[in-house]
Amino acid sequence: MNPRLQRRFGGLRALGLGARFALSGGRESTVRAALMAIGVGLGVAMLLLAASVPTARHHRDERTHARIDVNLDDRAIDASDHTVLIDDMDTVFRGKEIRGRMVQPEGSAAPLPPGLQRFPRPGEMIVSPALNRLLTSSGSDLLRERLAHPVAGEVGDAGLLDPGEYVFYLGGDHLVAGVGDTRRLDHFGKTYPRKPLSPELVLLGIAGIVVLLVPIGVFIAAAVRFGGEHRDRRLAALRLIGADRRMTATVAAGEAALSTLAGTVLGAALFLTGRQFSELVEIQGLSVFTEDLTPEPVLVLLTVVAVFALSLLVTRLSMHKVSVEPLGVVRRSAGTTRRLWWRIALPVLGLVVLRVIVQNPSGLHGGSGVALVAVGMLALLVGVTAVMPWTVERLTRLCGGYGPLSWQLALRRMQLSSEAATRSVNGIAVAVAGAVALQTLFTGLAHTPADSAARPADRSPASHTRIGVARLDSGAGNTAAYAPAFAATPGVQEAVGFAELSVSPPDGGFSQTVRIADCAQLRRLASLPSCSDGDAFLTAPPGTDRAHDLTTWKAGTTLRVDADGSRWKTPRITATAPATSADPADDAAERILLATPGAAGPTVTTHAVSTVRLTCTTTTEDVQDRVRTTAAKLDPSFAVDFPGQPKGDAALDGIWRALLAGVAAVLLLIAASMLLGALEQIRDRARVLAVLSAFGTRRRTLAGSVLWQTALPVGLGLLVAGLIGTTLGGTLLGIVGRPVVHNWSTLLAIAGIGAVASVGVTLLTLPTLWRSTRPQGLRHE
Structure with a gap:
């Protein structure tokens, strides 16, 4: 061989x-x-x-793209039998993020979100299996109060990123396109090239x-x-x-x-x-x-x-x-x-x-x-x-x-x-x-580098307090009723309610903030010398540098309200007053206009966002969840944020x-x-x-x-x-x-x-x- x-x-x-x-x-x-x-x-x-x-x-990427519910084509969509209105209702429960949407079909052929076999009726809720288990588990009383809607079904796998995701869809009947975050869609999903x-x-x-x-x-x-x-x-x-x-x-x-x-x-x-x-x-x-x-x-x-x-x-x-x-x-x-x-x-x-x-x-x-x-x-x-x-x-x-x-x-x-x-x-x-x-x-x-040198994001005077902000895009006329409801929530030390909106020059330019409230609420935002309906005041957060202040507040100046084209004239400034507390969402040093309803007028009030600034004590158990539950009871579209909490990439x-x-x-x-x-x-x-x-x-x-x-x-x-x-x-x-x-x-x-x-x-x-x-x-x- x-x-x-x-x-x-x-x-x-x-x-x-x-x-x-x-x-x-x-x-x-x-x-x-x-x-x-x-x-x-x-x-x-x-x-x-x-x-x-x-x-x-x-x-996972396919499911993410399939449920995109934003009009990324930048085109106008008219109401028809093939459209649906949708609004964000995201919330958080004990650190768990919950994705929520309110949906309202405008016709029998309206597109269904992925994972749904039918639209929930007004007031009904379709939830993911994980959220259903969370709602029925012991210790979730606050969440059940917040999402106190009958469950009409479960979201299928096609509408979830993973089996443990918390998702719900709530049926609505009062959504209006263009108000707040409400938007009109004729389809769900969008395919776009992956960014490097x-x-x-x-x-x-x-x-x-x-x-x-x-x-x-x-x-x-x-x-x-x-x-x-x-x-x-x-x-x-x-x-x-x-x-x-x-x-x-x-x-x-x-x-x-x-x-x-x-x-x-x-x-x-x-x-x-x-x-x-x-x-x-x-x-x-x-x-x-x-x-x-x-x-x-x-x-x-x-x-x-x-x-x-x-x-x-x-x-x-x-x-x-x-x-x-x-x-x-x-x-x-x-x-x-x-x-x-x-x-x-x-x-x-x-x-x-x-x-x-x-x-x-x-x-x-x-x-x-x-x-x-x-x-x-x-x-x-x-x-x-x-x-x-x-x-x-x-x-x-x-x-x-x-x-x-x-x-x-x-x-x-x-x-x-x-x-x-x-x-x-x-x-x-x-x-x-x-x-x-x-x-x-x-x-x-x-x-x-700013992490170690930055001051506390909530700017609260004591370490045992935290600042929160609750906002509702509609209902500015009920701001005075919202603040007492939040103030009655266990753990809330103070609730200041006001209407807020942004104005800017007609040709574009720097956006400026206007806050509207009665004199009692304005005194909790700034040290006012005197106040009566019809007055307006300028104020800036304490301890800030005015070197980069780009605001131009001059009586009679015509400004554009938000982005809808409405015009509004700046009222006469009564005085400049130091702020007693600052909204943690405002990191800039620009001056803010505080106006009474008489000074602001009805034009801007209808475009304002109902805002409640909250001071909460951290010694009360589940205070953040209690605040979110109160907000959901007042209106499911209320958005609550605690800016003091870091948000990573x-x-x-x-x-x-x-x-x-x-x-x-x-x-x-x-x-x-x-x-x-x-x-x-x-x-x-x-x-x-x-x-x-x-x-x-x-x-x-x-x-x-x-x-x-x-x-x-x-x-x-x-x-x-x-x-x-x-x-x-x-x-x-x-x-x-x-x-x-x-x-x-x-x-x-x-x-x-x-x-x-x-x-x-x-x-x-x-x-x-x-x-x-x-x-x-x-x-x-």
Whole structure:
């Protein structure tokens, strides 16, 4: 036979022999193959979940575009049988945002919002399943009072971004197009090209993908090494009967390939099973529909190829320390010292790539910039796994020779097999390093220089009060009745009611604010010398700079009211008075005109917005929800805002929530990895533990040694992870020119979660440890 063909068929036979060893090599081989399959299966399930992200995002974007209810065509729509009136009724309940719309069809062919089978009748409400559950749950009395309308049905999936979204549609019969936010539509939905994300958001997305995928790769690499010592002894026996290194490596590859195949099938089964329950799971406020979790075919193929390639590569690299002794055992060369230079070279290479090569943030929109950032991050994170064995080896050498017996047993075990000691904690170290980098990056992106120097946004005189503003686009004539209703709400200290509108020069120009109320209300807004109906006053927020004041208040000046073209003449200014309090929504220093109804006249009053300025105490429970409930009872179209509460970037917050959900899932995966690794190590040492127990070693001492074997590498890993994570986060912020701002409490919490997970996993292994110390463990074949 041709030698080349003989080698090829010999390799195939060696692969088959490895597969036979995995299936029929005894209990040890079966357990090892099962552990490998479970580990690989968990990793594959996570990768399939990651491969579903593009599909989930595409479906979410389609649903977002389909329910757009704004006329983006900038064209006039006349009332017809095919139009509908719609008004916004968004609200908030205990921090949960609720999307609300009032709909009023103008004909039998009016377009239905996505997810609705019919329009709700006036006064009826159609709600999302999540909102329906919230309304019927205990502790939602305030929300039930606010949305006190009969529920006539549920919104379908087509009208929701995710299963946990809170949405309702209320039927109306008094909407008028052009009044307030009420608008007329002849269709729902709009398709428009996606706007490119800012370099900051692109960078955060790249960082999230790398941070989430690298720990999974580390986890799969560790799973392939389960039971490595038993495998090495079996392969050494093959060397004794004449097998060469190539054949033993091929046998090991066959064994790993079979376990990887079984793990891939198991991972697919786990993913398909978990997919059916996806709508019941919510992480960091995010949930997905079942059909959203459909992996991209190309990514599925790439996942399978990558998992098999990683499995074979790790198996091949682990074989270089297998040697044959006369009795067929494996001995690792204990005198060899690990070299540090190439281990440090990995993170240094990552820093060089990120700091030197990637200098222009605009390059993040190109393929080369994305690839360079990914390579730099990959080098830094993989550097954690490279530095960890050297660090553990050096520490065990320095700390050996003293300490309690459990400490000595742990150190000796780590000296004999430092790779096994660090392999189980590499995943948690990489995950923590990535989480720290993400937190540092997000904190820097969300931070603005004005955050630390800005005064409190509510400008309230005491820290236990908060300012709120309630506005109603119609009904300016009832302002005097609205303020007492709010004032009677528990937790409201003061309610000042007035009508508000904007005026500007006829040819355009700077918009100016007019507030209309009786003298009693105006005295609560400014220190007036005297007041009677027909007076008008100028005032500006206290402590503001008039250098940029662009207002021009002159008696008899003709101004345009809002944008409808109505004309109004400025009344005679009675006096200029200092403001006693300021509306938190006004950040400018311009002068505001305070006018009595007699001075303003009926023309502007009909165009004004009913406004109630509220001063609330934070010591009253659910005061904000009580205010919103009062507003809804007065008129469902009332909009309540508390400007003192920070409002972040919606896109940035959305990406951050998705990344937090991914980090939580990865940490669960790493905890499972550590548990499997710890169980595998105890199983591998079962006979040694049984011998130690037979010679009188207390179980408490053995448990302490197992705990030290986990705690020491974990402590070192968290230290290295914190250093590399903060360095990586600061470097990424440098790419987009943002200052480094650390949220130390959050960073310590991330490290604490990693430490607690490690200790908790160790405690879960104690029952297996007790079983391993029984006399039956002395049996050996």
